[in-house]
Amino acid sequence: MFSKSKINEPGPKDDATKGGATAAPAQPASAAPKPSEFKASAPKAKPPASVLSADLHITGNLKTTGDIQVEGTVEGDIRAHLLTIGETATIKGEVTADDVVINGRIVGRVRGLKVRLTSTARVEGDIIHKTIAIESGAHFEGSVQRQDDPLNPGASKSAPAAAPAPKPQGQPQS
Numbered sequence: 001m002f003s004k005s006k007i008n009e010p011g012p013k014d015d016a017t018k019g020g021a022t023a024a025p026a027q028p029a030s031a032a033p034k035p036s037e038f039k040a041s042a043p044k045a046k047p048p049a050s051v052l053s054a055d056l057h058i059t060g061n062l063k064t065t066g067d068i069q070v071e072g073t074v075e076g077d078i079r080a081h082l083l084t085i086g087e088t089a090t091i092k093g094e095v096t097a098d099d100v101v102i103n104g105r106i107v108g109r110v111r112g113l114k115v116r117l118t119s120t121a122r123v124e125g126d127i128i129h130k131t132i133a134i135e136s137g138a139h140f141e142g143s144v145q146r147q148d149d150p151l152n153p154g155a156s157k158s159a160p161a162a163a164p165a166p167k168p169q170g171q172p173q174s
Helices: none
Strands: 050-052 057-059 067-070 073-075 078-085 090-092 095-102 105-107 110-117 122-124 127-134 139-141 144-146
Touching: none
Parallel strands: 050 067, 057 073, 067 078, 073 090, 078 095, 090 105, 095 110, 105 122, 110 127, 122 139, 127 144
Antiparallel strands: none
16 A cells, blocks of 8 residues: 655666765755844734832832823832722822823823823823813813823923915915
8 A cells, every 4th residue: 555665775876976966965064043043023912011009108209101000009119011099099299201100199290102090180280181071070180281191391382383385476465
C-alpha cells in the first residue's frame, strides 16, 4: 500500500552535481536569531491605579503619568492621567488630569480634558475643561470655562476668533 520514500536514499546524481557542484550547506544553528534579539511586539500592561486609602492624610503635591484614586485627604496639588476622587476624599488644592471623576470634595481649581461630577460631588472652585458632565445632585460653587487645552495654564479660553473678512475690492465704501 505505501511505498518506501526515496528522499533519503542515494540515487543517481542529476546533471548539476555531476560537474562537481554541490548544494550550499545549511546555515548553522548559531546563525538563527537568539530569543534575546527579538523585541516584544505587545505593549506593556498598564499598571493599576495608585490608591490613597481613606485613613491617609497627605500634605504636599502629587504628580504621576499614571492613574490615582484618592479616598483620603490631600492638601496640595495633584497631577495625573486619570484622577478619581472617592466619596470619602477631600482635596484642598488644584487638580489637573486628562480625565477627572469627582465623587468627593474638592476645594480648589479643577483642570481636565474630561471632567465628570457625580451626584455625590462637592466642588468649591473653578472648573476648566474640554468636556464636562454634571450629574443631578452634584454641588458646585465656582465658574466653568471651556478650553481646547485646559491642561496648559497659559492656553486661551477657546479657539481664536476669526479675523474680520477683507472688504471686496471695487465696491464703494460706505
